[in-house]
Amino acid sequence: MQLQSEPTYNEFVLKFANVNGSGSASANLLCAKALFRMGLPVAPKNIFPSNIQGMPTWYEIRVSEAGHLARREGVDVMVAMNPQSYAQDVAEIVTGGTLIYDSSWPREFDRSDIQVVGIPIARLCAEMFTDLRQRQLFKNIVYLGAVAELLGIDAQVVEELISEQFTAKPQLIKPNLKSLKAGQDYIRENPGNGLQMRARKAKCNDGKILIGGNEAAGLGALYAGATVAAWYPITPSTSVAEAFEKHAGKLRRDADGNLMAAVIQAEDELSAAGMVIGASWNGARAFTATSGPGISLMSEFIGLAYFAEIPLVIFDIQRGGPSTGMPTRTQQSDVLTCAYASHGDTRHVLLFPSDPGECFTMAADSFDLAERLQTPVFMVSDLDIGMNEWIVDELQWDDSYQIDRGKVLDAEALEAVSEFNRYRDVDGDGIPYRTIPGTHPEKGAFFTRGTSHTESGGYTEDGVMNAANLARINTKFETAKQLVPAPVFCEISANTGLGIINFGSTEPAVKEALDILKREGHGLNHMRLRSFPFADSVREFVERHDYVFVVEQNRDAQMRHLLIVEAELPAEKLVAVTNYDGLPLTSNFIRESVHERMESDQRVAAASAPPITPVKKA
Amino acid sequence: MTHIAKPKFHHPSLPKNKLGLTHRDYEGVVSTLCAGCGHDSVSAAIIDACFRSDIEAHRIAKVSGIGCSSKTTNYFLRQAHGFNSVHGRMPSVATGANLANNSLTYIGVSGDGDTASIGLGQFCHAIRRRLNMVYIVENNGTYGLTKGQFSATNDRNSKGRTGKENPYPAIDLCSLAVQLGAGFVGRGFSGDKEQLVPLIQAALKYRGFALIDVISPCVTFNNHAASTKSFDYVRDHNDVMDRLDIVPHREEITAEYEEGSTVDVTLHDGSQVTLSKIAKDYDPTDAESVLPMLHAERNGGAIATGLLYIDPEEQDLHELMHTSVTPLNSHTHDLLCPGNETLAGINAAHR
Numbered sequence: 001m002q003l004q005s006e007p008t009y010n011e012f013v014l015k016f017a018n019v020n021g022s023g024s025a026s027a028n029l030l031c032a033k034a035l036f037r038m039g040l041p042v043a044p045k046n047i048f049p050s051n052i053q054g055m056p057t058w059y060e061i062r063v064s065e066a067g068h069l070a071r072r073e074g075v076d077v078m079v080a081m082n083p084q085s086y087a088q089d090v091a092e093i094v095t096g097g098t099l100i101y102d103s104s105w106p107r108e109f110d111r112s113d114i115q116v117v118g119i120p121i122a123r124l125c126a127e128m129f130t131d132l133r134q135r136q137l138f139k140n141i142v143y144l145g146a147v148a149e150l151l152g153i154d155a156q157v158v159e160e161l162i163s164e165q166f167t168a169k170p171q172l173i174k175p176n177l178k179s180l181k182a183g184q185d186y187i188r189e190n191p192g193n194g195l196q197m198r199a200r201k202a203k204c205n206d207g208k209i210l211i212g213g214n215e216a217a218g219l220g221a222l223y224a225g226a227t228v229a230a231w232y233p234i235t236p237s238t239s240v241a242e243a244f245e246k247h248a249g250k251l252r253r254d255a256d257g258n259l260m261a262a263v264i265q266a267e268d269e270l271s272a273a274g275m276v277i278g279a280s281w282n283g284a285r286a287f288t289a290t291s292g293p294g295i296s297l298m299s300e301f302i303g304l305a306y307f308a309e310i311p312l313v314i315f316d317i318q319r320g321g322p323s324t325g326m327p328t329r330t331q332q333s334d335v336l337t338c339a340y341a342s343h344g345d346t347r348h349v350l351l352f353p354s355d356p357g358e359c360f361t362m363a364a365d366s367f368d369l370a371e372r373l374q375t376p377v378f379m380v381s382d383l384d385i386g387m388n389e390w391i392v393d394e395l396q397w398d399d400s401y402q403i404d405r406g407k408v409l410d411a412e413a414l415e416a417v418s419e420f421n422r423y424r425d426v427d428g429d430g431i432p433y434r435t436i437p438g439t440h441p442e443k444g445a446f447f448t449r450g451t452s453h454t455e456s457g458g459y460t461e462d463g464v465m466n467a468a469n470l471a472r473i474n475t476k477f478e479t480a481k482q483l484v485p486a487p488v489f490c491e492i493s494a495n496t497g498l499g500i501i502n503f504g505s506t507e508p509a510v511k512e513a514l515d516i517l518k519r520e521g522h523g524l525n526h527m528r529l530r531s532f533p534f535a536d537s538v539r540e541f542v543e544r545h546d547y548v549f550v551v552e553q554n555r556d557a558q559m560r561h562l563l564i565v566e567a568e569l570p571a572e573k574l575v576a577v578t579n580y581d582g583l584p585l586t587s588n589f590i591r592e593s594v595h596e597r598m599e600s601d602q603r604v605a606a607a608s609a610p611p612i613t614p615v616k617k618a
Numbered sequence: 619m620t621h622i623a624k625p626k627f628h629h630p631s632l633p634k635n636k637l638g639l640t641h642r643d644y645e646g647v648v649s650t651l652c653a654g655c656g657h658d659s660v661s662a663a664i665i666d667a668c669f670r671s672d673i674e675a676h677r678i679a680k681v682s683g684i685g686c687s688s689k690t691t692n693y694f695l696r697q698a699h700g701f702n703s704v705h706g707r708m709p710s711v712a713t714g715a716n717l718a719n720n721s722l723t724y725i726g727v728s729g730d731g732d733t734a735s736i737g738l739g740q741f742c743h744a745i746r747r748r749l750n751m752v753y754i755v756e757n758n759g760t761y762g763l764t765k766g767q768f769s770a771t772n773d774r775n776s777k778g779r780t781g782k783e784n785p786y787p788a789i790d791l792c793s794l795a796v797q798l799g800a801g802f803v804g805r806g807f808s809g810d811k812e813q814l815v816p817l818i819q820a821a822l823k824y825r826g827f828a829l830i831d832v833i834s835p836c837v838t839f840n841n842h843a844a845s846t847k848s849f850d851y852v853r854d855h856n857d858v859m860d861r862l863d864i865v866p867h868r869e870e871i872t873a874e875y876e877e878g879s880t881v882d883v884t885l886h887d888g889s890q891v892t893l894s895k896i897a898k899d900y901d902p903t904d905a906e907s908v909l910p911m912l913h914a915e916r917n918g919g920a921i922a923t924g925l926l927y928i929d930p931e932e933q934d935l936h937e938l939m940h941t942s943v944t945p946l947n948s949h950t951h952d953l954l955c956p957g958n959e960t961l962a963g964i965n966a967a968h969r
Contacts, residue, residue, distance in 0.1 A: 209968035225954040227946035228717045251956040258942040260949050262717040267743040271710040278714025281701060283947035300704050394965040397958040403951045437679045437699035438722050445676060447692050449702040
């Protein structure tokens with residue numbers, strides 16, 4: 001096909017379709033990093049199978065100088081390296097888009113509205129390398145070279161990245177650069193029509209980094225002073241513990257070279273939870289990282305930590321459920337499970353980071369809250385935030401920060417008190433004082449139990465006493481409202497009746513959707529939830545509006561449930577916008593959902609008002 | 619009911635240990651177990667062993683799961699923190715606690731249901747990790763709190779109180795522990811305090827996983843004539859393999875033993891354990907000879923007791939993990955937090 005117009009710069013979706021286990025992941029990440037270093041906002045999304053070798057895997061990079069970093073439907077440039085998925089991949093390309101494929105085995109594609117660029121990638125590799133594994137691996141770098149040339153990605157940046165990546169294995173630099181050049185040269189020697197989409201340098205990334213949420217969470221735990229991490233491998237949470245271990249190995253050595261951290265791979269999630277509880281009980285900051293199935297397994301222990309009032313930090317990196325579900329796809333479907341984990345009356349503090357930057361800060365917050373409140377705290381992230389690289393502000397740590405160990409009596413404090421009762425509400429906030437084993441020879445020992453207990457920790461079957469204890473524990477939940485991160489508001493219209501609520505990884509899609517809706521004349525006010533229990537401002541936001549869309553990635557509108565029950569909000573005001581296909585949310589989905597509701601319900605349409613000057617912005 | 623604390627006063631002439639403490643200082647609250655329960659004798663043995671070992675009670679952490687046995691951690695060492703966790707999960711709680719503070723002594727008390735059934739996995743993995751703790755199983759072959767069901771350690775030929783047959787063979791915790799690499803494996807009988815107290819004392823000194831499987835008859839549900847975990851049966855079939863003599867660090871060994879009848883073992887802290895062997899055809903420091911011995915004893919209907927196996931060389935979990943000598947819970951945040959400056963380098967690696 002012929003190009004009709006000048007190329008469009010810096011607004012496109014580039015997608016790689018690969019076979020998993022073929023070594024494509026690092027080449028694709030290199031591409032995303034190169035675009036990032038060119039100063040372009042990028043949002044890479046790895047869409048991978050629960051498999052090690054042979055199944056289709058995709059890597060999407062959205063580039064948006066305008067700063068829209070949600071996943072977007074429609075692919076502008078598709079690098080199709082997997083014949084298994086050709087049909088699906090070719091169908092995804094937008095009209096005027098480009099298909100790049102390995103033309104070592106030339107073929108026709110049934111699309112006349114796209115540009116097809118064939119590169120004999122396997123043949124080029126066969127000419128360069130004799131080793132079969134190398135022939136396979138360097139195909140990824142050859143297509144990277146070709147893509148860089150076609151899109152206008154700065155070759156020098158890619159070369160630098162390759163050199164940096166292989167500092168430890170310098171012998172690999174040369175064949176990588178050679179393969180890169182082979183891809184570039186092929187395009188130079190076989191010039192066709194230019195691509196509709198092009199990249200050029202910008203200056204959007206000053207003060208920014210590209211990082212995944214799990215690494216940021218592991219770092220947050222390290223900075224918060226966690227010393228014990230107990231975990232069981234489960235996608236997509238595994239890299240939290242691995243990041244903690246990696247950084248602790250470098251940054252947590254004492255003068256003798258010994259580790260000031262213990263990372264233990266437990267035999268299962270039950271054990272991981274038990275270890276964290278044991279360590280926290282014994283005065284260490286400890287955490288576990290898991291995903292939905294792990295939360296199910298940990299539930300009995302979560303109830304123990306709730307009732308015996310032991311700090312318990314859990315990073316739940318959500319994936320597609322129920323059951324084993326879609327282990328390598330994203331969802332927000334553990335909200336209710338986490339909020340009420342375990343039998344009996346239990347309610348837990350939840351934090352919802354919306355990007356890796358918040359994974360870092362909220363990981364640290366989790367420890368402060370768990371120790372302050374002496375209760376389980378869940379940082380509820382998901383696969384999209386955890387395992388994909390996001391552009392965020394450089395991580396910052398306030399060196400003046402004082403960790404909050406909560407109400408812990410040391411030996412000196414115990415000397416000063418006349419009577420110690422582990423479960424007495426001395427301050428009226430529901431939070432009792434605790435002691436750490438080994439503190440004092442005569443004072444402060446108590447018996448921790450999951451059975452009903454007196455204020456001093458002794459066993460009791462006195463129902464009145466037990467009810468009073470349960471009521472006190474509930475007081476802590478009220479106290480928590482004042483301590484947890486507040487919602488973030490963006491209100492652009494004082495007279496609209498429409499609002500939108502979201503949390504977590506849906507933030508980029510929601511922001512983009514709100515921009516589009518604003519241009520279409522609908523000024524929706526926005527509140528992003530960051531925690532549970534809900535602050536009073538959550539209820540007030542909904543009360544200020546006639547209808548509020550609640551955007552979430554699960555089937556049953558779990559956050560909407562929680563809002564109705566816990567913030568006592570009328571169900572008819574809360575409009576569910578649910579997506580649960582396992583892929584990162586798109587703005588289009590939100591926009592369409594809002595339009596559909598306005599079309600089907602006159603009252604919702606009538607509540608819409610155009611945006612006016614911002615009244616309040618957080 | 620609500621728990622009852624024991625009065626603290628005691629007779630002025632009660633003997634004192636090196637810390638100036640009496641037995642009474644190592645007691646807990648009043649037991650709520652059935653009168654005559656073997657478990658109460660085990661609690662008494664723990665109290666005696668701690669008293670004799672001159673251990674400060676508050677430097678011990680007591681951990682347990684769920685069941686009659688697990689309740690007993692409340693019946694000794696009131697100055698020690700106790701943790702009655704969830705069923706079968708004491709080993710994980712103990713592991714976490716131990717990781718947080720390597721300077722305390724950890725005593726776990728569990729039962730045969732808690733260890734051999736619901737908690738078998740955690741038990742095995744705590745051993746595999748060489749967790750430094752004393753793990754006491756109060757083994758009565760029955761579920762007491764739920765009124766007399768068979769447990770997984772109940773012998774195949776041992777009938778229930780109402781004559782019910784147990785069709786399944788027993789899990790032998792000592793054999794399992796030796797096989798998994800526990801460095802200290804002993805078996806005692808709640809009715810033989812003379813044997814049990816030194817076993818516990820030696821286990822307290824041992825650095826690594828020390829299992830003591832104590833046959834502790836359930837007087838209510840499993841003490842009848844057809845039970846192999848009754849007081850009478852255990853007394854009649856107890857095959858004592860050795861007697862222990864513990865010589866603390868730096869003291870001269872004065873006892874005299876018949877040549878070839880003893881095995882001397884030096885523990886990590888320098889103390890010496892001398893085993894007077896009664897059964898002469900096996901070596902308690904050689905796992906290869908211990909397992910067939912246990913097998914043969916079991917097949918012969920005997921209950922081998924004593925310190926059955928000891929490996930004084932094995933490393934414990936902290937050594938395997940290379941954690942700091944200073945307990946992890948005592949490092950200050952200054953030392954643990956790499957600071958903002960370090961973050962600059964981490965940020966740079968993400969561009």
